[in-house]
Amino acid sequence: MATGRTHRPATRSRGIPEATVARLPLYLRALTALSERSVPTVSSEELAAAAGVNSAKLRKDFSYLGSYGTRGVGYDVEYLVYQISRELGLTQDWPVVIVGIGNLGAALANYGGFASRGFRVAALIDADPAMAGKPVAGIPVQHTDELEKIIDENGVSIGVIATPAGAAQQVCERLVAAGVTSILNFAPTVLSVPDGVDVRKVDLSIELQILAFHEQRKAGEEAAAAEPGAVIQTPKESGKGPDGDVPAVMPA
Amino acid sequence: MATGRTHRPATRSRGIPEATVARLPLYLRALTALSERSVPTVSSEELAAAAGVNSAKLRKDFSYLGSYGTRGVGYDVEYLVYQISRELGLTQDWPVVIVGIGNLGAALANYGGFASRGFRVAALIDADPAMAGKPVAGIPVQHTDELEKIIDENGVSIGVIATPAGAAQQVCERLVAAGVTSILNFAPTVLSVPDGVDVRKVDLSIELQILAFHEQRKAGEEAAAAEPGAVIQTPKESGKGPDGDVPAVMPA
DNA sequence: CAATGTGAAGTAATTCACAGCG
């Protein structure tokens, strides 16, 4: 684990808050839609509504990028699209590799949103020799043996891991050793990476669990509201899980 | 949009911070792994490392759930698994429906992590009549016409939207009208829902854009470090995007 | 005068650091 400094070591740089960075793609998407409808300008109010945030937050976010609006008028759509794209580094194209071409990997390969915004699938990689050569989304799958060569020859710095959990850390290490410095991880594992490598994770199961938490709470509140002091009844379809495990352990 | 109060209306309830809730599934996963290896207890330090957070944060998180540890010893793995599962509402099973059985929907249907933790795929729904009856992951796809009936009969309160962006809002409205109160949205759109309905979104393209931002920054820093005052060179594979669009617009 | 841009105020999340307990 080394001595601290796991995150952004306050690198002087024009520090745009992480929360703001995470919203820029949202604004960009809304702006792109407006642009396609040839809308020339938007107010912070309108754009915020389209992006699903409130307008003060949006204006504050934009203030970190610079003063790109016009008081009394709003923002020029095209201009803002360009500025945000540039800020996000989307004016260049980023070759990415997808490792693990199972159901999910194939879905990702076929996902249109990839190409549309500055990303290009440079290669599909899978450990199964039987997959090698088979085209997925028009791209022939290559064997894991080629991983380092592919990364190097294509100058890939972003990798997507869609392998089973058990293979993820190893794949991650090979990607990093080969020069990848940003990883999008779909495998349900915590990846450990050296400093300087960014990892973002997408985990279906975690999202569902978070929803379940809120769902349960809603059910509890309902019950509580209906009959104060009532036992909390599990919502709809109550039946317990398959392995009806009970605490059993109870520390002194 | 109504008048304010869009989020958690401070419902008295033992308020667990949202950030903590989002980490509970992570702890649970790490604990489950320990449990499978028959590890009886863990310290906050060890568990935190396994979950990829720091130990102070973990202890603070657990403190919202109660005092489940033993000073000088650590946490009882089994007991903690149970407590977190209960807190997340995973001791019951949640029937979910997946709407939109394209590449992604099929990948989700096949995803094992579903069943393992309290979720059960109650139905797969698609608008394409040609899909109807075809089994995906062993479950026959049903037509959208059946949506309301399926939700109702199975007591579904969680829906997963994996349709194209254009269909998402409409599907969402039907789900909500039929009684769904939690939605996991994979379509790249902002869904608008009435109060009391939770939406979480997963957007591949947004994650990649966030990575691109950091990636670009790294490249800039490298260049700056190497030669102070140098023009920032785009990293590897510089070539501009296909449509070499330039600002063009520049507000007075 | 409408709508941006932003200090200041408010709220949430993280981290520190150590008292207290087993």
Added chain:
DNA sequence: CGCTGTGAATTACTTCACATTG
């Protein structure tokens, strides 16, 4: 004596509210 549990300090993020400006 080691490790939890937690107040206090810190840092990050959001929201308010309004002076400023095209």
